[in-house]
Amino acid sequence: MLTMTPPVTIKDIQEASQLIHKVGRVTPLIQSMFLSRTVTHGDVYLKLENMQLTGSFKFRGAYNKIHHLTDSEKQRGVITASAGNHAQGVALTAHLLGINATVVMPETAPLAKQQATSGYGARVILAGQTFDEARAFMEKKATADGLTIVDPYNDPLVIAGQGSIGLELLTQLPTIDTVIVPVGGGGLISGIAVALKHAHPQIHIIGVQSENVHGMTASLQAGHLTRQCAGSTLADGTAVAMPGDITFGLASDLVDEMVLVSEEEIAEAMKDLLQRAKTVAEGAGALPTAALEAHKIAAKWLTDKKVVALVSGGNVDLERVAQNIEHFFDHDPTGHFVG
Template identity: 45%
Template sequence: MNDVGNYQEKYGVHVVNAMENLLQAVHRTPLQQSTTLNEVTHKDVFLKMENLQRTGSFKIRGAYNKVSMLTDIEAARGIVAASAGNHAQGVALAASERGIKAKIFMPVHTPTSKIDATRSYGAEIVLEGESYNEAFKGAEREQQERGATFVHAFDDPDVMAGQGTVALEMMQQCPDLDTILVPVGGGGLLAGMALAVKTYFPHVNIIGVQASEASATWNRFKGTGPKVLHSCKSIADGISVKEAGKLTYPIIEQLVDDMVTVSEEEIATAIIFMLERHKTLVEGAGAASLAAILCKSNHLKSRRIGAVISGGNADIEKFSTYKKLSERAKTIRRIS
């Protein structure tokens, strides 16, 4: 896995197997256009609506692919995982359908909607730490003490293969895309999609998008700022991760064409845009790639752009915050 080139040669089999494995388990989500978005950006933009996926997020793809491949012995030990919310739901659902006990560690500030949804699938929830990284340490401790099977949110080849199926679907739905924007937390989605695209469609550009308040991967990719953040708190809680994955980052470094960051105001603007123009509520992480298109379109040279709307599990209680940040963005644009 550390040899990215060798893994890429084998990845066709991994992602195709994952595609077949997920046929009956996940939705083939729509690739939608918005006339308003195209007019505003002067580009052809295609939104991959993973917010309409089972559990409201792309995370079910990687989680289900991994859980379905566990041996009976691994399954009998039970599953432990750490998640900011969406991976938790994917793991919980996959475990439930296979009859496996799941214990999932989540940050204490995880939106109640994500906690309740995860619990509804039958998983045991433990709230620990301020961010994903602290929750991960709790899950790691549990795994060592109990011997449970760990299902990582991003640093796992089977999880990445499952996430990579998003890219294959997008290219099937619109073969002439020239650029795909992907939100980035730990990097499982970006790494998986980059491997899939560069294996089968090497001419397509892959751009990662991070929240500026949680930019560890961007920092490392650009060679500036800390590689490990002391804290990261963003309205894009699903991608608020303090450092890039050990397995995902080498793939990102080699195969991703560029990375950008988006501010809290820009993410909020994208959330409000989707609600007002698309009549769809998306979460902060899910709006990140759209934020880059809306607010940084002049820096994107491509004409036919795909953007992954990665999740729709928004925290309704924070809607007033989204609105205030969006209004602040308008004020900033007027002044500048």
């Protein structure tokens, strides 16, 4: 009987981890006393991928993918579509490896992410109002100019790179019970799930998305790839209307549950991470904290458990931070943060 080889294996992730750690960072894992004692009654740890190179986990997958390109592909150059974090990961990797990079971003991409991407040396093109529109433009340009596409999530080498986070977690906290991960296209949670489930199949893996855009959740519920987008979201880094076939397959096999949070809950989590954990998180990076604070996760996975909430990135416009602070000041007549 033939057995299909999975698209990403633990060996792939181990090799990616060795490669990435030559240039990237092993990001901190810190305990949040606020989330541990006040919210969950468990031991909650924050994995601070907002402290990775480029301020996001995306550097890992981009570096692993581009490093494996042929000399001919590197010479022709690479192209990608991204709301910002993958863009920066590709741009910095291309700079480090001496490769030309073109990045197509939605016109709505945060200014800080546009500036950071061009600052790493990539050519930035703004096209479309959504990630999907930017992606469609990118695919046409890749064909026209002979550029190699570096997919932001639906690529085994990208997924393996993101999976290096899972290996770090197993070293930093060997007794993990529950891991909570932001989800957009699914590359991050797929890679982490492959690494963690290989070591400890009993680890409970939870994905979090915005109520406004949750293509992966809708697809898993339907049992097939489906599109879902009801509006914009603070979690712009996860605003993917439909996941890829590779990530969908891995998530179907390895992710235990998905939960959704509102825009207000995301904003609250961004504020609390800044105030209580002293860490800047973009909307996508705050999704796991939002799920915890909004009590979207059953107590049996949290109480007296070792819980990791991933802060996937911190690339947020200062204007957005200021607006969020002002929003909560306006809701509190004493002039102090609520919560």
